[in-house]
Amino acid sequence: MNLYIDFGGTNFRYSFNDGELFTLKSVDIELVPFLESQINLQQDIRKIYISFAGQVKNGKILSSPNIAIQNLDLKTYFYDKYNIEIFLENDLNCAAVYEHSRHKNADILALFYIGTGFGSAFVIGGKILRGKDNIAGEIGHTPFRKKDLKCGCGRDDCLELCVSGKALKGTFEHADEATKKEFLEGLAFAFHTVLNLFNPDLFVLGGGVVKNNPFILDFLKEEYNNSSFKAVRSVLRISVSDIDDAGIEGLKIVSKG
Incomplete structure (x- = not known):
C-alpha cells in the first residue's frame, strides 16, 4: 500500500491508499519517528508520498518556515534503512496538481x-x-x-x-x-x-x-x-x-x- 501525508503548518493529514483521512496537529508530529511507526505497523507499505509545507528538492527538506524541521534527506534515509521509496514535494505544488486536474x-x-x-x-x-x-x-x-x-x-x-x-x-x-x-x-x-x-x-x-x-x-x-x-x-x-x-x-x- 501507499502512505500519503500532507504536512502543513497547522494540520498533519494522512491516509493509506484511498482509505480514511486522519488529521493531527502538526506541532505534535516528529516526522521520522511517525513514519517509522507506520512502517512497523503496516508491513506492506511500498511507497510514502509527502506533501510538505516548505522548500524541498530531490527527497530532501531544505527549509520549512512554519515547521521545526529542515536539512533532512528523507529519500536516502528511508531507502537505505527500509528499502522504501519516498516522494517528497512542496505542498502547494501538490495542491496545484489537484486543482489543474479539476480545471x-x-x-x-x-x-x-x-x-x-x-x-x-x-x-x-x-x-x-x-x-x-x-x-x-x-x-x-x-x-x-x-x-x-x-x-x-x-x-x-x-x-x-x-x-x-x-x-x-x-x-x-x-x-x-x-x-x-x-x-x-x-x-x-x-x-x-x-x-x-x-x-x-x-x-x-x-x-x-x-x-x-x-x-x-x-x-x-x-x-x-x-x-x-x-x-x-x-x-x-x-x-x-x-x-x-x-x-x-x-x-x-x-x-x-
Missing part, C-alpha cells in the same frame, strides 16, 4: 493558499513552475514591508508577515484595523504582482484564512476589475478550492501518473 482547460493556473503562512504555486502549460531549485513561486517570501518580528525564513520583511493566519493572530474579524489594512494591502500587492508576471486565466484560492473569510474572493475580483487588465477586456476566473486536502489528492494523482 484542465486552464493554460496558466495561479494558486494562493493563505493558512498558517502564505503559499503559492503555478501551473503553466500543464507543468508546475519549479525554477532551478524547485522553489519558484514563493510569493509569501517576497520582500514587502519591514516588521518588528521575524519570518520563519529569517527575514523581517516577508509578505507572509502581513498576509497569513500568523499575521492575523486569530481571525480577520477580530484583528485590529491596522492589521486588517496591512493584510489587504499585502494581498492586493501579491495578486497584482502575479497578474502582471503571469497573466493567468485561472486563479484558485485556498487555505483556512480564505475558507473562514469568504469576502476575500470578492475583494480579489474587485481588485481585478480595477486592474489594467480591464482595459483589454481580459477575463480571469477566480474561484475557491472545493476541498481541504488538495495536497493529498494531488499526491494520489502523481502516484497514479
Whole structure:
C-alpha cells in the first residue's frame, strides 16, 4: 500500500491508499519517528508520498518556515534503512496538481493558499513552475514591508508577515484595523504582482484564512476589475478550492501518473 501525508503548518493529514483521512496537529508530529511507526505497523507499505509545507528538492527538506524541521534527506534515509521509496514535494505544488486536474482547460493556473503562512504555486502549460531549485513561486517570501518580528525564513520583511493566519493572530474579524489594512494591502500587492508576471486565466484560492473569510474572493475580483487588465477586456476566473486536502489528492494523482 501507499502512505500519503500532507504536512502543513497547522494540520498533519494522512491516509493509506484511498482509505480514511486522519488529521493531527502538526506541532505534535516528529516526522521520522511517525513514519517509522507506520512502517512497523503496516508491513506492506511500498511507497510514502509527502506533501510538505516548505522548500524541498530531490527527497530532501531544505527549509520549512512554519515547521521545526529542515536539512533532512528523507529519500536516502528511508531507502537505505527500509528499502522504501519516498516522494517528497512542496505542498502547494501538490495542491496545484489537484486543482489543474479539476480545471484542465486552464493554460496558466495561479494558486494562493493563505493558512498558517502564505503559499503559492503555478501551473503553466500543464507543468508546475519549479525554477532551478524547485522553489519558484514563493510569493509569501517576497520582500514587502519591514516588521518588528521575524519570518520563519529569517527575514523581517516577508509578505507572509502581513498576509497569513500568523499575521492575523486569530481571525480577520477580530484583528485590529491596522492589521486588517496591512493584510489587504499585502494581498492586493501579491495578486497584482502575479497578474502582471503571469497573466493567468485561472486563479484558485485556498487555505483556512480564505475558507473562514469568504469576502476575500470578492475583494480579489474587485481588485481585478480595477486592474489594467480591464482595459483589454481580459477575463480571469477566480474561484475557491472545493476541498481541504488538495495536497493529498494531488499526491494520489502523481502516484497514479
